[in-house]
Amino acid sequence: xxxxxxxxxxxxxxxxxxxxxxxxxxxxxxxxxxxxxxxxxxxxxxxxxxxxxxxxxxxxxxxxxxxxxxxxxxxxxxxxxxxxxxxxxxxxxxxxxxxxxxxxxxxxxxxxxxxxxxxxx
Amino acid sequence: xxxxxxxxxxxxxxxxxxxxxxxxxxxxxxxxxxxxxxxxxxxxxxxxxxxxxxxxxxxxxxxxxxxxxxxxxxxxxxxxxxxxxxxxxxxxxxxxxxxxxxxxxxxxxxxxxxxxxxxxxxxxxxxxxxxxxxxxxxxxxxxxxxxxxxxxxxxxxxxxxxxxxxxxxxxxxxxxxxxxxxxxxxxxxxxxxxxxxxxxxxxxxxxxxxxxxxxxxxxxxxxxxxxxxxxxxxxxxxxxxxxxxxxxxxxxxxxxxxxxxxxxxxxxxxxxxxxxxxxxxxxxxxxxxxxxxx
Numbered sequence: 001x002x003x004x005x006x007x008x009x010x011x012x013x014x015x016x017x018x019x020x021x022x023x024x025x026x027x028x029x030x031x032x033x034x035x036x037x038x039x040x041x042x043x044x045x046x047x048x049x050x051x052x053x054x055x056x057x058x059x060x061x062x063x064x065x066x067x068x069x070x071x072x073x074x075x076x077x078x079x080x081x082x083x084x085x086x087x088x089x090x091x092x093x094x095x096x097x098x099x100x101x102x103x104x105x106x107x108x109x110x111x112x113x114x115x116x117x118x119x120x121x
Numbered sequence: 122x123x124x125x126x127x128x129x130x131x132x133x134x135x136x137x138x139x140x141x142x143x144x145x146x147x148x149x150x151x152x153x154x155x156x157x158x159x160x161x162x163x164x165x166x167x168x169x170x171x172x173x174x175x176x177x178x179x180x181x182x183x184x185x186x187x188x189x190x191x192x193x194x195x196x197x198x199x200x201x202x203x204x205x206x207x208x209x210x211x212x213x214x215x216x217x218x219x220x221x222x223x224x225x226x227x228x229x230x231x232x233x234x235x236x237x238x239x240x241x242x243x244x245x246x247x248x249x250x251x252x253x254x255x256x257x258x259x260x261x262x263x264x265x266x267x268x269x270x271x272x273x274x275x276x277x278x279x280x281x282x283x284x285x286x287x288x289x290x291x292x293x294x295x296x297x298x299x300x301x302x303x304x305x306x307x308x309x310x311x312x313x314x315x316x317x318x319x320x321x322x323x324x325x326x327x328x329x330x331x332x333x334x335x336x337x338x339x340x341x342x343x344x345x346x347x348x349x350x351x352x353x354x355x356x357x358x359x360x361x362x363x364x365x366x367x368x369x370x371x372x373x374x375x376x377x378x379x380x381x382x383x384x385x386x387x388x389x390x391x392x393x394x395x396x397x398x399x400x401x402x403x404x405x406x407x408x409x410x411x412x413x414x415x
Contacts, residue, residue, distance in 0.1 A: 086296065090291060094287065100287050103282060106282070107279075110283060114282065
């Protein structure tokens with residue numbers, strides 16, 4: 001079973017994402033911000049990370065940039081999942097090392113399609 | 122809607138579009154046709170069904186047929202048909218058409234355009250391999266409403282996230298507020314035409330590749346056979362037919378045979394197929410990027 005870390009400051013979004021990903025046969029852990037996510041990754045690197053952008057303490061972009069410079073941090077497939085839906089944001093995320101990008105709102109079909117796209121399913 | 126009204130609608134759709142409505146599709150009829158009734162200022166489905174039986178109700182009849190035959194469509198839907206295009210069909214045809222340097226593709230149920238545009242993106246991604254080649258992509262559909270949407274190439278945020286990799290979205294689309302429009306050079310690669318698969322295929326002409334996915338399911342056995350045979354006739358002996366994931370020619374016609382080891386892909390049976398038409402001068406000149414302009 002592949003493991004996915006869901007990073008979002010909204011507990012509702014985390015719950016929705018968890019339900020969708022568990023249906024797709026992932027085991028899930030959660031983090032409320034980038035700092036928590038980074039700590040989780042340092043303990044055990046997940047296969048996939050579903051990542052919000054705007055979060056307190058450390059945002060998604062800073063987390064991703066830091067992660068990609070850490071040892072083993074190139075391994076997880078990172079899918080941004082954010083309300084930021086303009087070309088400038090998407091481009092920055094991809095440059096920082098995101099593998100895919102979901103614009104909120106999302107549904108099961110979108111998550112499934114995007115995870116398929118990056119070879120997680 | 123009474124049983125006799127439903128019966129009438131079934132007959133009407135069968136003769137007008139070939140669509141075979143099974144008995145348990147009342148919910149589908151309601152969800153598709155209530156908006157049509159409302160738009161026409163009619164109170165119920167019964168009123169709508171009465172209205173399309175009156176003389177001079179042609180416009181309303183067309184709206185009913187269109188609403189019932191529209192499908193949801195995804196970019197790179199099912200993925201395999203596009204992998205097959207890139208890995209099997211395109212390499213083979215690039216070899217066999219080397220002197221002609223022109224490949225014609227017909228999307229026979231193009232709906233809102235995702236399939237032809239996905240093929241156009243595949244061709245762009247092929248880059249230098251197709252430099253100097255001309256490609257004709259024809260997208261047809263029964264519904265002029267979906268073709269208008271296809272032509273405009275404007276999709277919602279939901280639509281561009283199903284099946285379309287983010288890199289391709291950035292590369293081939295332009296954001297317009299909450300919507301995304303496929304770029305003009307991509308739109309120029311596809312020609313659109315309203316066409317009913319029940320008609321004669323004489324006006325369609327020869328095509329090397331025919332995508333006919335998820336549309337045969339709406340027709341009865343005899344109509345399916347007829348359509349498959351008409352497709353075989355407009356295809357050279359080394360052409361390709363692409364059907365939907367749940368569709369097959371097996372048990373319907375011997376005009377096609379499955380391509381060994383490639384799911385969902387068919388070629389005309391050699392003994393029945395006719396040879397490729399003689400080389401004629403291309404109608405569209407090849408341009409630098411390798412893709413035909415129009």
